[in-house]
Amino acid sequence: xxxxxxxxxxxxxxxxxxxxxxxxYEIKMGSGSSIEEIKNDIVECDAVLIRTAPLPAEVLExxxxxxxxxxxxxxxxxxxxDKATELGIYVTNAPESNSNTVAEIALGLIxxxxxxxxxxxxxxxxxxFNFRNRQxxxxxxxxxxxxxxxxxxxxxxSLKAYHGLSMKVIGYDPFLKKEDFPEIIERIxxxxxxxxxxxxxxxxxxSTPETKKSIGMRxxxxxxxxxxxxxxxxxxxxVEEDLAVALREGFIKGSAVDVYEKEPxxxxxxxxxxxxxxxxxxxxxxxxxxxxxxxxQAAQGIDExxxxxxxxxxxxxxxK
Numbered sequence: 279x280x281x282x283x284x285x286x287x288x289x290x291x292x293x294x295x296x297x298x299x300x301x302x303y304e305i306k307m308g309s310g311s312s313i314e315e316i317k318n319d320i321v322e323c324d325a326v327l328i329r330t331a332p333l334p335a336e337v338l339e340x341x342x343x344x345x346x347x348x349x350x351x352x353x354x355x356x357x358x359x360d361k362a363t364e365l366g367i368y369v370t371n372a373p374e375s376n377s378n379t380v381a382e383i384a385l386g387l388i389x390x391x392x393x394x395x396x397x398x399x400x401x402x403x404x405x406x407f408n409f410r411n412r413q414x415x416x417x418x419x420x421x422x423x424x425x426x427x428x429x430x431x432x433x434x435x436s437l438k439a440y441h442g443l444s445m446k447v448i449g450y451d452p453f454l455k456k457e458d459f460p461e462i463i464e465r466i467x468x469x470x471x472x473x474x475x476x477x478x479x480x481x482x483x484x485s486t487p488e489t490k491k492s493i494g495m496r497x498x499x500x501x502x503x504x505x506x507x508x509x510x511x512x513x514x515x516x517v518e519e520d521l522a523v524a525l526r527e528g529f530i531k532g533s534a535v536d537v538y539e540k541e542p543x544x545x546x547x548x549x550x551x552x553x554x555x556x557x558x559x560x561x562x563x564x565x566x567x568x569x570x571x572x573x574x575q576a577a578q579g580i581d582e583x584x585x586x587x588x589x590x591x592x593x594x595x596x597x598k
C-alpha cells in the first residue's frame with residue numbers, strides 16, 4: 279500500500295477521494311486556497327489535486343516532495359507549468375470529464391439569449407406581462423453559430439446545435455487540419471469572417487500568452503448588431519471593458535458569460551449594470567455527474583504518476 283500524501287485545497291466529490299483512499303493514499307484537506315495557505319500545506323505532500331486555486335512557482339518550490347499536480351478539470355492556466363516541468367513535476371488534467379457538460383450549458387445559453395428567457399422571468403415576476411409583445415425572440419433554425427476552437431467542447435456543441443436545433447455551424451481553428459474538421463462544421467480560414475458571419479459566437483479556446491485579451495472591440499465591431507457573444511472558456515481571453523461597451527452601445531445585441539478575468543468579479547464590474555448579458559458564476563462544468571468525473575480522473579492521474587506509470591492525460595513532460 280502507498281504511503282504517499284495528497285493535498286486537496288478545495289473539496290472534491292467523494293468518489294475522487296475514495297479512489298485515492300482505496301489505493302492507500304493519505305488525503306490532506308487543505309486549510310484554504312490562498313497562495314500562502316497552500317504553500318504551508320504542500321510542504322510534506324507528494325501530490326496535489328487542484329481545482330481553481332493558484333499554483334505559482336513559489337508554491338511549487340515549497341513542495342519539496344511534490345511529484346504530481348492533478349487538475350480537477352481541463353484548463354491548467356492556474357498552474358505554473360514551466361516551473362513544474364523544470365522541477366520534474368508532472369501536471370495532469372481531466373480532458374474527458376467536462377466536454378459534454380460544458381457543451382450543454384453553451385447550448386442552453388444560446389437558447390436563453392435567443393428567447394429572452396432571463397428577462398422574461400424578471401418581467402413576469404414584476405407583473406409586466408406585456409413584455410411578451412415588446413421583446414420578441416428569434417428562431418434558431420437556420421441561424422449561424424460560429425465556434426472559435428474546435429476541440430472536445432466545440433465539437434460537442436456543434437453536434438447539438440446542428441442536429442438538435444438545425445443551426446448552421448462554422449468554425450475557426452488554426453491548429454486543426456482541414457481533413458480533421460467535422461463534416462457538419464464549415465471551416466473558416468479567416469478568423470474575422472467567423473465574427474462577421476455568425477449570429478452567435480461561442481469561444482472554446484485555452485488561455486495562453488497568445489490568446490489572452492485576443493477578443494476586444496475590433497472583434498465586436500465585426501459582429502452583426504443582432505448577434506450574441508458567449509464566453510464559457512476563460513475570462514482573460516476577452517477585454518471585458520470592450521465587451522461592456524459593445525453591449526452598451528449596441529454593437530452586439532447580447533452576451534452570456536460564465537468566466538471573468540478576476541474571480542469572483544469585483545462589485546463594480548461593468549457587466550453588472552447591463553441588462554443584455556447573462557452572467558453565471560463559473561459553474562458551466564458544475565453538475566453532479568461532471569464533478570465526479572473530474573474528481574476521479576484527477577485522482578487517476580495522481581495514482582498513475584505515483585505508481586510509476588505514464589499518465590493518461592499529461593499536460594507537460596517534466597524534466598527527469
